[in-house]
Amino acid sequence: MNTRTGKAERRTDKALSHDKFTVLCDTLHLGITGTDGIVVKFDGSYSGIIAQVRLIILSSFVITLLVAVLIFCTIRILLYQQKLSEFRENFVRHMVHEIKNPIVYLKRVLELSARDKEDKLLHTAYHKIDHINLLTEKLLTTSSNKLVIRKQEVDIRAVLENIRASYPDTTLHTEIAQDIPTFRADPVHYGNALRNLVDNAVKYAPEIKRILIRCEVENGYISVSVRDWGMGIPLEFQPLIFERYFRVPPKKSVDVSGFGLGLSYVKMVAEAHGGDISFMSVYRQGSEFTIRIPYDDR
Known part of the structure; x- marks a missing residue:
């Protein structure tokens, strides 16, 4: 197009020769001389482009709104579940504390009665109260996910002998190494943990209940293993x-x-003492659980 006269000299919809053309621009200094120029014309209209962009923007807005709604609903559900969990934990905690008071009283009465009389039923009832106390302790500890331990000197032989007396109808064999010293642990929680392993072994044992408890010193740890053939x-x-x-x-x-x-x-008990628990189990052949805690932890 001639920029002075405004008339088109040649069009690009026709075959172009190999001649060289020059462009004259009024706004940009392109270093082009002469009186020839170029006019660029789009086949599509601006309104079509704007309509396409508007559709994309609208779709993005709708997607963003849906994502925001989903995030809001998720946060509400999480907050509701947290409140429900806190309510459940508080309810369980208060319920267990209320139950423990009469349990402690009954345990004390049975302990005094069994001390004066060689009555097998009284001794059995005393150990059953111990079992109920274990259940409430487990429920309280696991529901709150908190465990406070108070370490004292523990004699593992006395602990295992007390557990053995709780299962008069079960053959409990104990193998305790001679060089095991007294060590520091929480007598309640540690004793309950061992009792729980023995209790599981008794529950899942066959009709002839045979349990083996081994205790030894292992690399600075007191290791107690409970094995069953269940x-x-x-x-x-x-x-x-x-x-x-x-x-x-x-x-x-x-x-x-x-x-x-x-x-x-x-x-929880093992980890609170700085120890661990491991197991080996073969289906229909039995299991062996081992709890280890450091014996030299002061």
């Missing part, structure tokens, strides 16, 4: 057994009473 744990459920409220389905195990809190409680 049902064992299927391999697919073994990674879950320390989770709270988890229980192996009855079809794969023995249908016994419980809440699925025992092993999670034992793990």
Whole structure:
């Protein structure tokens, strides 16, 4: 196009020769001389482009709004679940404290009565009260996810002898190394943890209940192993057994009473003492659980 006359000299919709053209621009100094110029014309209209952009912007706004609504709903659900969990923990904590008061009283009465009389029923009732106390302690500890330990000198032989007396109908063999010293641990929680392992072994043992308890010093740790020849744990459920409220389905195990809190409680006790718990289990052949805590921790 001639920029002076405004007339088109040639059009690009026709075949162009190999001639060289020059462009004259009024606004940009392109270093082009002569009187020829170029006019660029878009086939599409600006309104079509704006309509397409408007659709994209509208879609983005709708998606952003949906994401914001989903985030808001998720936050509300999480806050509601947190309040519900706190309410449940507070309810369980108060309920357990109310239950423990009469348990402590009954335990004291039975202890005094059994001390004066050689009555097997009184001794059995005393140990059953101990078992109830263990259940309430597990429920209180695992529901609040907190464990406060108070360490004292512990004689493992006395602890295991007390546990053995709780199961008069079970053959409990103990193998205790001669060089085991007294060590510091929480006598209540540590004793309850060992009792829980023995209790599980008794529950899942066959009709002829045979349990082996081994105790030894191992690299600065007191190691207590509880072995049974019972049902064992299927391999697919073994990674879950320390989770709270988890229980192996009855079809794969023995249908016994419980809440699925025992092993999670034992793990909390072991870790609170600076130790750990491990196990080996073969389905339909038995299990062995080992709890270790440092004996020289002062």
